[in-house]
Amino acid sequence: MTINKQKEGTSLTLALEGRLDTITAPELEAVLKEELEDVEALTFDFTALEYISSAGLRVLLSAQKQMNRQGTMKVTGVGEVIMEIFEVTGFSDILTIE
Amino acid sequence: MQNPIQPQAEEKGGTRIRRSLAFNIIGAIILLLLLFGLISGVIGFVSFTAAFKKEYAETTWHMADTATLLVNGDHLDAYLAGEEEEEYQKTREYLDSYCRRIYVSLIYVIEVDRSDYGRFVSVFNSVYNDVDDTEYKEWELGHPRDTTNDEYRRKYRAIYEEGAPYETVYRINTTDGQHPHITTMVPVKDSAGEVAAILCMQRPVRELEDARRPYVVKIAISTLLLALLSSAAAAVYIRRQFVGPIQQISAEATRFARENTVLEPLGEVSRLHEISRLAASIDTMESDMAESIRNLTAITAEKERIVTELSLAQKIQAAMMPHVFPAFPDRHEFDVYAAMDPAKEVGGDFFDFFLVDDDHLCLAVADVSGKGIPAALFMMASKIILQSCAMLGQSPAEILTKTNEAICSNNQEEMFITVWLGILEISTGRLRAANAGHEYPALKASADGRFALIKGKHGFVIGGMEGIRYREVDVQLEPGAKLFLYTDGVPEATDASGAMFGTARMTDALNEAADGSPEEILTAVRRAVDGFVRDAEQFDDLTMLCLAYNGAGEPPAAAEIHQTEKTEKEEDPA
Structure with missing residues (x-):
């Protein structure tokens, strides 16, 4: 998985590419831990994301919880496969999906 | 069962290497010393010969020069003409006794034909055959003789024409059965100072051989002794500073490979710093490896413990879930x-x-x-x-x-x-x-x-x-x-x-x-x-x-699914 970071002021966009699973989720967690402090608008671009596992969902959930305190978070470019996972797990209810 | 065999094989290999190492070094030392002895012997031989010849020629020159004092250079032609017979006989007697007194083989005075120095006539000739066991016959007055040897002719000319004080002809390494000797020529001058004749003195050089032989023998013996002593010293030195320490290091490395324990460090096994460094490296390697082995043992033990605990955890987890099937043998529904x-x-x-x-x-x-x-x-x-x-x-x-x-x-x-x-x-x-x-x-x-x-x-x-x-x-x-x-x-x-x-x-x-x-x-x-x-x-x-x-024992009814969403717990998470 590759993570493309784009930061403008207090807004951060993370474009993920590949599979977000048990092996790659810690990478995303490390990036978030490092970058998220002053961010008020966090955007995940999932256009090129192929798969997300429960470990990936966990990282998304903790990002969502942190952003609930300091700003907004949204997820864009969600494909069919990822959307089904979000719906099955109920994440579609707690995430802002555009 | 393998251990008793292995060190033996290694020791055999070690001995073979040690032998060839010592053999090579000592052999090289002996060879070098012999070569050195040979070269110094040859140099000594040559310079000894040169110095001896120079000294011998000079002494002979002085002896011959003294003999010319006995000869009256003004009357030589008169002697040849048969005049002044009394003076001639007197001079001849003086020369004969001088020849015996200074112990030389020949003294002769000759007038050389100065056109090409190819012949001469004898004026005086003293022979003393006892000196060198020779069989010369005395030339009578006026005895003519041809000179075919170019060396003699050149030297006659040098004395007559170039004013040379003396000339020497060496016959040292003779091949024709003659005994080694030298012939020294000096000018016989008349009262006007002109060269009137040449006085030749033939003297044996047995002394050279007599002095040279013990010199060569001494050189040979001292070189051999030196070679023996040096190789013995080298053998002791190599064994103590080189082979011994290397054997010690090798034995320690073998022991460590077998036992993996650190004993006394090798320390200063040799004064040679290359060997000392090798020993120090072995010491460092041993302690480092022992440390690594300890760490590895600890890590392995820890890993085994984790594996054991994991397998226990797996059993506990499996036991937490229903694992006996059929789970409800008495329920037919x-x-x-x-x-x-x-x-x-x-x-x-x-x-x-x-x-x-x-x-x-x-x-x-x-x-x-x-x-x-x-x-x-x-x-x-x-x-x-x-x-x-x-x-x-x-x-x-x-x-x-x-x-x-x-x-x-x-x-x-x-x-x-x-x-x-x-x-x-x-x-x-x-x-x-x-x-x-x-x-x-x-x-x-x-x-x-x-x-x-x-x-x-x-x-x-x-x-x-x-x-x-x-x-x-x-x-x-x-x-x-x-x-x-x-x-x-x-x-x-x-x-x-x-x-x-x-x-x-x-x-x-x-x-x-x-x-x-x-x-x-x-x-x-x-x-x-x-x-x-x-x-x-x-x-x-x-x-x-x-x-x-399977149903509650009633006859099977038609399939009917009604999927209703309950509304009583409607609140959705935000």
């Missing part, structure tokens, strides 16, 4: 079979089924986010809370809500769990279920139906967020109905190319085995997954549960 196959030693998946009371069977399948030990710990806690809530006789939605609250209150690591939980009313076949973010179950509602996913609206995962309310789904099971529950490890099983098994392949596999027992159905799905994944590593826990509903 239903049959349940389940299996969990963790990707690692312990897993985050679990299944559970138990009778809440005589008429209610609770079924659950869950999947914790993540894998391994953290997931397993979280799974254990979740399972216990879930079962405790279920035993209170509450509805599936209430059970999930309570469980969520209990887990959220103490969830630092933000782990979560997806759960499908259903309660079957055995007497009626009514199944009420709630879903906290879990996979859609597959249901075959009646004996002649087909497996299909129950796609109801889902609640959020448990442990993710507080205050979540869950909705329930009602399903009516007819006799012959089958329910298949699973975790995402089944549809998301991945082959080597990265393709997933998917729910479509899963339902196909289910329908192919639809008439089988729950155990047969699980085996069929597992076989389909394995056939799809082939050699790829199992990445996620694989958990399946199958319920077969």
Whole structure:
């Protein structure tokens, strides 16, 4: 998985590419831990994301919880496969999906 | 059994090397010394000979020069003409006695033909054959003789024409049987100072050989002695400073390789700093390796302990789940079979089924986010809370809500769990279920139906967020109905190319085995997954549960599913 970071002021966009699973989720967690402090608008671009596992969902959930305190978070470019996972797990209810 | 053989073989090899090393060095020393002796002998021999010849020639010159004082250079022609006979006889006697007194073989005075120095006539000739055991005959006055030897002719000319004080002809290394000798020539001058004749003196050089032989013998003996002494000293030195220490180092390295223990360090085994450094390197290597071995032993022990604990944990986890089948041998209304196959030693998946009371069977399948030990710990806690809530006789939605609250209150690591939980009313076949973010179950509602996913609206995962309310789904099971529950490890099983098994392949596999027992159905799905994944590593826990509903002893009714969404717990998470 590759993570493309784009930061403008207090807004951060993370474009993920590949599979977000048990092996790659810690990478995303490390990036978030490092970058998220002053961010008020966090955007995940999932256009090129192929798969997300429960470990990936966990990282998304903790990002969502942190952003609930300091700003907004949204997820864009969600494909069919990822959307089904979000719906099955109920994440579609707690995430802002555009 | 190998050890007694190995060192012997090594010692043999060591001896061979030691021998050749000492042999080579000592041999080289001896060879060099002999060469040195030979060269110094030759140089000494040559310079000794040169010095001797020079000294001998000068002494002979002085002797010959003294002899000329006896000869009257003005009367030589008169002697040849037969005049002044008395003076001639007197001079001849003087010369004869002088010849004997100074112990030389020949003294002769000659007048050389100055046109080409090719002949001369003898004036005086004293012979003393006893000196060198010779057989010369005295030349009489006026005896003519040709000079064919160019060296003599050149030297005669040098004395007559170039004013040379003396000339010497050496016959030292003679080959014609003559004894080694020198002939010294000096000018005989008349009163006007002109050269009138040449006086030649022949003197043996036996002394040279006599002096030279002991010199050569001395050189040879002293060189041999020096060679012997040096090689003995070299042997001792090599053994003490070189071979001995190397043997010691090699023995220590062999011992260390066998025993892996550090004893006394080698320290200063030699004054040669290359060898000392080698010994120091061996000492350092030993202590470093011993340290590494200790660390490795500790790490290995720790790893073994972890493996042991993991296998114990695996047993505990497996024992926590129903594992005796058939689980309810005395209940003819239903049959349940389940299996969990963790990707690692312990897993985050679990299944559970138990009778809440005589008429209610609770079924659950869950999947914790993540894998391994953290997931397993979280799974254990979740399972216990879930079962405790279920035993209170509450509805599936209430059970999930309570469980969520209990887990959220103490969830630092933000782990979560997806759960499908259903309660079957055995007497009626009514199944009420709630879903906290879990996979859609597959249901075959009646004996002649087909497996299909129950796609109801889902609640959020448990442990993710507080205050979540869950909705329930009602399903009516007819006799012959089958329910298949699973975790995402089944549809998301991945082959080597990265393709997933998917729910479509899963339902196909289910329908192919639809008439089988729950155990047969699980085996069929597992076989389909394995056939799809082939050699790829199992990445996620694989958990399946199958319920077969046989009805409460009543005749089978028509299939009827009504899937209603309850509205009493409507509150959605925001």
